[in-house]
Amino acid sequence: MNPEPRADLSLEGLVHDLNNVFETISDAADLLADDARWKKVAAALHRSARRGERIVSSFVETTRGSVELADALNRSIDFARDFLSAARRPEIGFDIATEAGIRLKGSPGAWERVFVNLFLNAGQAMKQGGSIHVRAQRVPTGIEVSIADEGPGIAPEILPEIFKPHFSTKSARRGTFKGLGLHIVESVVRQNGGAVTAGNRTDGCGAVFTILLPEN
Ligand SMILES: Nc1ncnc2c1ncn2[C@@H]1O[C@H](COP(=O)(O)OP(=O)(O)OP(=O)(O)O)[C@@H](O)[C@H]1O
Ligand SMILES: [Mg+2]
Structure with a gap:
């Protein structure tokens, strides 16, 4: 007699089922988009659902791939703007100056997680609004992004303390999954052979995070 079939709890199964969730959100967003009043909200829902798909597929991608830095930044900026506006936070400016043609080794979804987490922290820290300054350049040892x-x-x-999992100065109200943003940033950077450091600006007020990656 065949043994009872076991439920598929593999990562692929999880990705599959989560993709169904994202598809449902996208379909619902399509319906909303038919009404002019909800077009902007529908577009934000679409971007979030696409982002969810990219994040989950970054866990099962067999080839590690690479991504154009400019693309990863643009997608992350879109998502951070959607997130902050849905949370009714003040609008944040982005000042981007990156050397042309920089590619990052690793999956696009994983790099988006890095930039989104850093942008959200910055946006949450700037309670009165302000700008995020992104710089990227080739250096003798590889690539530097700040x-x-x-x-x-x-x-x-x-x-x-800040890179340790579950370290957070946010109120406990946000549940057990807080304090993971910088841990995710550090893990992805390390998986791609790099290092990330945190400090404070010397040219003004604010925090600065610096990512150093070896040449591709
Ligand atoms: N740009 C920043 N300016 C000031 N403080 C920061 C900044 N980024 C991170 N921090 C500090 O580091 C802590 C840890 O950040 P991390 O992103 O890991 O967790 P979190 O933002 O508190 O929660 P989560 O990201 O899980 O929602 C924050 O609670 C905050 O105290
Ligand atoms: Mg965070």
């Missing part, structure tokens, strides 16, 4: 904001900066006593 993300600076105009918030209050990071107190020196918490600097050694």
